[in-house]
Amino acid sequence: MKKGLSIVLGTVIALSLTACGNGATTAPKSAESTKPAQTTVKKYTFGTDATFPPFEFQKDGKYIGIDIDLINAIGKEEGFEVEIKPMDFKGIIPAITAKQLDGALAGISITDERKKVVGLSDPYYQAGLSLVVREDNTTIKTPDDLKGKVIAIKKGTSGAKLAEEYGKKYGATIKHFDDSPSMYQEVANKNADVTIEDFPVISYKIAVDPNSKLKIVGDRLDSDFYGIAVSKDNVELLDKINSGLKKLKANGKYDEILSTYMGKSTK
The missing domain is CATH 3.40.190.10 (Periplasmic binding protein-like II)
Known part of the structure; x- marks a missing residue:
């Protein structure tokens, strides 16, 4: 009888230990361990x-x-x-x-x-570059009309490079500016005869600013x-x-x- 009881008790203890062991290995991971790895966005x-x-x-x-x-x-x-x-x-x-x-x-x-x-x-x-003059200017329509004229231009642009070429070819004077508004104003104020600007940019400028006093003349000078x-x-x-x-x-x-x-x- 005692032997049979010992066997029963031993079986119960073994099953209890096994259950505890399984619970330990299948317990849910902590929230910290399941967080996705952080990635650094450049x-x-x-x-x-x-x-x-x-x-x-x-x-x-x-x-x-x-x-x-x-x-x-x-x-x-x-x-x-x-x-x-x-x-x-x-x-x-x-x-x-x-x-x-x-x-x-x-x-x-x-x-x-x-x-x-x-x-x-x-x-x-x-894009492409265009000649831009004051709205009442009737003497400039093509680069050939730039002889002896004053060209306002923004430093470092493709327009500036083309203006330098025109200056040498037609004897035009070049006036350099740091920004587009300044060169536009120089033409509007009649301190320069013409400027050279990217076609889409000057088209937008004239469209949204009816007081710009500017207009585009001639065909595009290039196609960049x-x-x-x-x-x-x-x-x-x-x-x-x-x-x-x-x-x-x-x-x-x-x-x-x-x-x-x-x-x-x-x-």
């Missing part, structure tokens, strides 16, 4: 010239425009954050080469000269394309930008951004 700093509507400008204390919306949309597609740093256009390329910026969007024309010092994305907008600039050795960022551009053009977001600022059929 942030890139992009320079821009905030006096270049409709591509970049300031409104109600915020930077907006085609370029600003575009890089933010690319960042969303490719999983990186964007910090915008406004600055004079002439300082943008030097800031990239000095690694003070990761990249820049500022209506930057893709040229062989710029390709030597920075990486440039696939083209995202076809805008690109996003990055440090020449930052292949990773350039690949992300090109990938993001393709996605935005495919899903319709690119067209949506353009139409927000320039209406339809603006490419």
Whole structure:
């Protein structure tokens, strides 16, 4: 009898120990151990010239425009954050080469000269330069009319380079400015005869500012394309930008951004 009782008690104890053991190994993990691993999102700093509507400008204390919306949309597609740093256009390329910026969007024309010092994305907008005069000017219609004239231009732009060529060819005087509004005002005030500006930019300016006193004359002087600039050795960022551009053009977001600022059929 005692032997039988011992066997029964032994069996009960063994089963109890087994149950305790199973409970210990299957207990739910702590909330801390089940948290997903934190991933760090990269942030890139992009320079821009905030006096270049409709591509970049300031409104109600915020930077907006085609370029600003575009890089933010690319960042969303490719999983990186964007910090915008406004600055004079002439300082943008030097800031990239000095690694003070990761990249820049500022209506930057893709040229062989710029390709030597920075990486440039696939083209995202076809622009072209135009002659711009005061609205009552009837003497300037083509570059051949620039003989002895005064050309106002913004430093570091494709328009500035073309103006220098016209200066040598036609004996025109060149007056340099740090921003677009200053060169526009110089023409409006009759202190300069003409300026050279990107067609979409000056078209937008005249459309939204009926008091600009400016008009576009003649055909476009060239047909350049805008690109996003990055440090020449930052292949990773350039690949992300090109990938993001393709996605935005495919899903319709690119067209949506353009139409927000320039209406339809603006490419």
